[in-house]
Amino acid sequence: MISLKHIYKTYKQGMLEVPVLHDINIEIEDGELVSIMGPSGSGKSTLMNIIGCLDRPTTGEYILNDVNVLQADEAHVAILRNKYIGFVFQHFHLLPRLTAVDNVELPLVYGGVRKKERRERALEALAKVGLADRVDHLPNQLSGGQKQRVAIARSIANNPAFILADEPTGALDSTSGAQVMNIFTELNKEGTTIILVTHEDEVAAYTSRRIYLRDGQITQDRRVSLEFNGQH
Numbered sequence: 474m475i476s477l478k479h480i481y482k483t484y485k486q487g488m489l490e491v492p493v494l495h496d497i498n499i500e501i502e503d504g505e506l507v508s509i510m511g512p513s514g515s516g517k518s519t520l521m522n523i524i525g526c527l528d529r530p531t532t533g534e535y536i537l538n539d540v541n542v543l544q545a546d547e548a549h550v551a552i553l554r555n556k557y558i559g560f561v562f563q564h565f566h567l568l569p570r571l572t573a574v575d576n577v578e579l580p581l582v583y584g585g586v587r588k589k590e591r592r593e594r595a596l597e598a599l600a601k602v603g604l605a606d607r608v609d610h611l612p613n614q615l616s617g618g619q620k621q622r623v624a625i626a627r628s629i630a631n632n633p634a635f636i637l638a639d640e641p642t643g644a645l646d647s648t649s650g651a652q653v654m655n656i657f658t659e660l661n662k663e664g665t666t667i668i669l670v671t672h673e674d675e676v677a678a679y680t681s682r683r684i685y686l687r688d689g690q691i692t693q694d695r696r697v698s699l700e701f702n703g704q705h
Contacts, residue, residue, distance in 0.1 A: 474634065474666065475501040475524065480533035482519055482689075493519045494530065494689045501668065503634075506661040508669045508677040511686035518639070520686065521670045525637045526554045538634060555584050559628030561638040565620040567612040573599060574608040577627045584631055598626035602656055618649025625656055635666035642676055654679045 480497035483490050494516050501507055511517045522528035523535065526542055535542040538557060542550060559580075567576045577595040586594070599608050602622040612620055621641060628636050638657070642650030658679055661667050669676060677683050685693040 474503045474538055475499070476534070476536040477524070478534040478536075480520075480523065480530045480535065482516075482523065482528075483531045492689060494523075497533070497691060499684065499691070499694070501635075501666065503666055504661070504664055505682055506658070506667050506669075506680045507682045507684060508671055508680040509684045509686065510671060510677055512672060514688075515686040516689040517670050517672075517686050519689075521637060521639055521668075524668065525558055525560060526550050555580060555631065557634040559631065559633035559636040561621070561624050561628050561636060561641050563640040563643040565612070565624045565644075567620055567623060569612050572609050572611055573604060573615070573623045573626075576612070576623055577630050580627060580631045586631075594630050595626070598630040599623070601629065602626045616649070617645050618652055621645060621649070621653050622656065625653070625660075629660065629665070633665075635668060636660070637668050637670075639670045640672070641669065642671075642673065647675075650675070 477497055477499045480494055481492070482494040483492045485491070497520060509517050509520060519528065523530055526537070529543060533543070537553060540553060542553065545553065568579070574592070574595045577598055578591045581591040581594060596605070596608060599605060602625050604619060604622055604626065607615060607619060612623070615623065636657070641657070642653055645653065654676060657667050657669070669680060671677060679699070681699055682696045683693070684691060
């Protein structure tokens with residue numbers, strides 16, 4: 474589903490060229506639960522932006538569901554983003570004057586979904602993350618964990634091919650973080666592909682594949698067996 478081949482990314486700072494990613498090669502299949510790990514400055518955020526069609530590599534090939542992203546124009550890339558990718562960010566990115574259900578509806582508005590169906594899908598997504606009783610609350614009436622669950626509901630309302638989550642528990646306490654990770658785990662069991670960008674071992678422990686970056690290069694890509702036995 475996701476194929477990155479020989480991805481390089483270099484930024485220009487004045488006359489200087491700053492290499493960030495070096496020869497990244499990754500294949501992610503439908504239904505995987507993957508963490509991309511690395512210290513600050515390792516290139517994981519840049520890689521996330523490329524996978525999320527928010528940035529383009531300097532050279533390389535990116536195939537998303539049989540579409541060559543790097544040959545698509547900006548309008549087509551925007552359609553790909555809205556159709557295939559659900560985003561979850563560390564700081565939620567909820568609009569403060571909109572209720573939870575209105576925030577969840579936003580990507581459906583951009584996708585041209587009719588009003589009645591938008592509301593039904595938004596309510597269904599909020600129920601799925603355990604917030605059926607908070608649909609009319611504003612963000613400032615919600616806890617951090619609840620805000621992140623609204624963000625997850627927003628990411629799944631459009632039935633994306635995969636969810637891309639950037640440090641999804643970084644602003645949460647450990648209990649709320651575990652609740653959020655359990656939601657991701659359940660979504661993955663239902664077939665949603667999930668890619669988590671994190672520097673936290675506790676988050677990576679939920680994933681069956683862990684890709685490690687350092688200095689813009691993949692140093693390790695390994696699959697592991699998960700045997701939590703209900704501890705999360």
